[in-house]
Amino acid sequence: xxxxxxxxxxxxxxxxxxxxxxxxxxxxxxxxxxxxxxxxxxxxxxxxxxxxxxxxxxxxxxxxxxxxxxxxxxxxxxxxxxxxxxxxxxxxxxxxxxxxxxxxxxxxxxxxxxxxxxxxxxxxxxxxxxxxxxxxxxxxxxxxxxxxxxxxxxxxxxxxxxxxxxxxxxxxxxxxxxxxxxxxxxxxxxxxxxxxxxxxxxxxxxxxxxxxxxxxxxxxxxxxxxxxxxxxxxxxxxxxxxxxxxxxxxxxxxxxxxxxxxxxxxxxxxxxxxxxxxxxxxxxxxxxxxxxxxxxxxxxxxxxxxxxxxxxxxxxxxxxxxxxxxxxxxxxxxxxxxxxxxxxxxxxxxxxxxxxxxxxxxxxxxxxxxxxxxxxxxxxxxxxxxxxxxxxxxxxxxxxxxxxxxxxxxxxxxxxxxxxxxxxxxxxxxxxxxxxxxxxxxxxxxxxxxxxxxxxxxxxxxxxxxxxxxxxxxxxxxxxxxxxxxxxxxxxxxxxxxxxxxxxxxxxxxxxxxxxxxxxxxxxxxxxxxxxxxxxxxxxxxxxxxxxxxxxxxxxxxxxxxxxxxxxxxxxxxxxxx
Numbered sequence: 001x002x003x004x005x006x007x008x009x010x011x012x013x014x015x016x017x018x019x020x021x022x023x024x025x026x027x028x029x030x031x032x033x034x035x036x037x038x039x040x041x042x043x044x045x046x047x048x049x050x051x052x053x054x055x056x057x058x059x060x061x062x063x064x065x066x067x068x069x070x071x072x073x074x075x076x077x078x079x080x081x082x083x084x085x086x087x088x089x090x091x092x093x094x095x096x097x098x099x100x101x102x103x104x105x106x107x108x109x110x111x112x113x114x115x116x117x118x119x120x121x122x123x124x125x126x127x128x129x130x131x132x133x134x135x136x137x138x139x140x141x142x143x144x145x146x147x148x149x150x151x152x153x154x155x156x157x158x159x160x161x162x163x164x165x166x167x168x169x170x171x172x173x174x175x176x177x178x179x180x181x182x183x184x185x186x187x188x189x190x191x192x193x194x195x196x197x198x199x200x201x202x203x204x205x206x207x208x209x210x211x212x213x214x215x216x217x218x219x220x221x222x223x224x225x226x227x228x229x230x231x232x233x234x235x236x237x238x239x240x241x242x243x244x245x246x247x248x249x250x251x252x253x254x255x256x257x258x259x260x261x262x263x264x265x266x267x268x269x270x271x272x273x274x275x276x277x278x279x280x281x282x283x284x285x286x287x288x289x290x291x292x293x294x295x296x297x298x299x300x301x302x303x304x305x306x307x308x309x310x311x312x313x314x315x316x317x318x319x320x321x322x323x324x325x326x327x328x329x330x331x332x333x334x335x336x337x338x339x340x341x342x343x344x345x346x347x348x349x350x351x352x353x354x355x356x357x358x359x360x361x362x363x364x365x366x367x368x369x370x371x372x373x374x375x376x377x378x379x380x381x382x383x384x385x386x387x388x389x390x391x392x393x394x395x396x397x398x399x400x401x402x403x404x405x406x407x408x409x410x411x412x413x414x415x416x417x418x419x420x421x422x423x424x425x426x427x428x429x430x431x432x433x434x435x436x437x438x439x440x441x442x443x444x445x446x447x448x449x450x451x452x453x454x455x456x457x458x459x460x461x462x463x464x465x466x467x468x469x470x471x472x473x474x475x476x477x478x479x480x481x482x483x484x485x486x487x488x489x490x491x492x493x494x495x496x497x498x499x500x501x502x503x504x505x506x507x508x509x510x511x512x513x514x515x516x517x518x519x520x521x522x523x524x525x526x527x528x529x530x531x532x533x534x535x536x537x538x539x540x541x542x543x544x545x546x547x548x549x550x551x552x553x554x555x556x557x558x559x560x561x562x563x564x565x566x567x568x569x570x571x572x573x574x575x576x577x578x
Contacts, residue, residue, distance in 0.1 A: 008044020182569030279396020284469025319380025475520030
């Protein structure tokens with residue numbers, strides 16, 4: 001080894017020892033003939049003292065160096081209690097520059113205010129920053145813990161193909177041309193869903209994988225074109241079995257990475273309850289401000305805006321003190337979400353109602369409004385009216401915005417729950433139905449025989465884990481009976497021919513005694529982001545893309561040459577069409 005000790009490992013008990021350190025020059029300070037540097041490696045940093053300025057003359061930020069010296073206790077008054085190594089320093093006797101550094105595109109230490117594109121272009125420098133490196137290590141530790149838990153529960157780690165055929169899974173596929181079969185294409189998998197079900201048919205019973213998934217969809221903070229799931233499938237289980245495993249997995253990870261003891265069993269909330277109370281199927285329960293349905297309250301109203309299938313409200317504490325500009329800002333916020341606006345009533349300190357909506361209310365509606373919504377003097381009441389789904393969606397988003405603006409969310413709190421009993425189908429906007437999860441999600445046992453007769457009411461045997469208002473995992477008990485699968489296809493308008501074309505290899509396998517099975521997939525990037533306290537999954541991905549899908553580091557995606565295009569057969573027609 002080039003070094004005898006790691007820089008971050010030195011303590012008072014090492015005083016008097018000669019050590020050899022190797023790492024990077026994090027900071028340099030010149031103090032009248034004496035030079036101090038902070039030498040950083042993966043373990044942390046130690047202060048190094050050069051008595052002769054000439055020894056440190058050529059050292060610059062991020063030079064990679066080797067230092068030989070003696071550890072001593074820092075002089076009284078010079079300790080730094082904020083650092084693990086703050087009680088000692090190394091008095092250098094030798095220094096060797098292992099490699100020099102060019103001028104930095106941004107400072108490594110305290111590089112706040114640097115654009116994300118610059119940080120991603122020089123990601124290898126960005127990762128030298130303590131908080132970024134910490135996120136990488138948290139992800140690594142969580143991965144080891146996941147493997148331990150799954151091994152303890154008897155799971156087999158099995159890799160599924162990266163090059164496969166295109167199957168409809170809700171997003172666009174990334175496609176790969178096949179040089180040896182011009183005109184034919186592979187697809188990168190959006191998830192291993194069909195393969196893990198085949199592994200259950202194969203009798204392996206317990207499968208998991210840290211699976212790479214690829215989806216060509218519009219990007220945002222919590223999306224990347226390539227991402228990672230911890231993917232799980234089990235045979236001969238029901239919902240409670242999968243939920244128990246999920247709690248064991250997440251419980252171990254949270255306990256051993258951030259010291260949080262998961263209060264199992266976690267609470268469960270139905271999808272219908274979550275939507276009616278919070279306007280979201282991933283509610284953040286770290287604060288209150290539940291939605292209040294007002295449909296019956298305004299059943300006889302003469303106010304045309306509230307003559308709607310659904311009317312709901314949410315209260316903003318202290319919101320009556322907002323300026324007109326701030327109230328107008330809420331309208332712009334609502335319009336940015338596709339709504340026409342956000343109606344509101346202001347409750348004065350004396351209990352009188354103000355705002356444009358108040359003058360349209362009858363005396364009886366106005367007199368009982370505060371009590372019905374739970375508003376206090378000085379609060380604002382926001383309303384949405386229209387279809388239940390759209391109105392609850394708007395109010396749910398307003399609730400979260402209220403929580404952020406009013407500081408109601410306890411950022412130090414962890415809040416987990418399961419959302420169960422989601423709808424099996426939803427209207428596709430064209431008079432038909434589409435699967436809320438995917439076509440292989442089974443119905444709840446009580447809907448097994450008649451879901452096809454009541455598709456708008458049927459409930460799925462599905463479950464999602466939510467943490468702090470973010471869905472981190474979801475799964476279901478699958479369909480394993482051919483006749484039930486066909487009934488689902490019938491509801492979705494998928495003909496037998498289409499089903500064979502899209503899912504033929506799975507349906508063929510299901511002719512050979514498939515076991516009852518179910519599973520779950522956790523968004524690994526999201527989990528690691530939460531553990532590291534990040535704002536985006538890009539914070540915990542070593543080399544991520546920007547929000548537009550661009551890679552500033554490598555410049556990808558890039559055009560290909562005409563020769564590459566011809567060789568790959570990009571423009572070739574399949575033989576059947578030629």
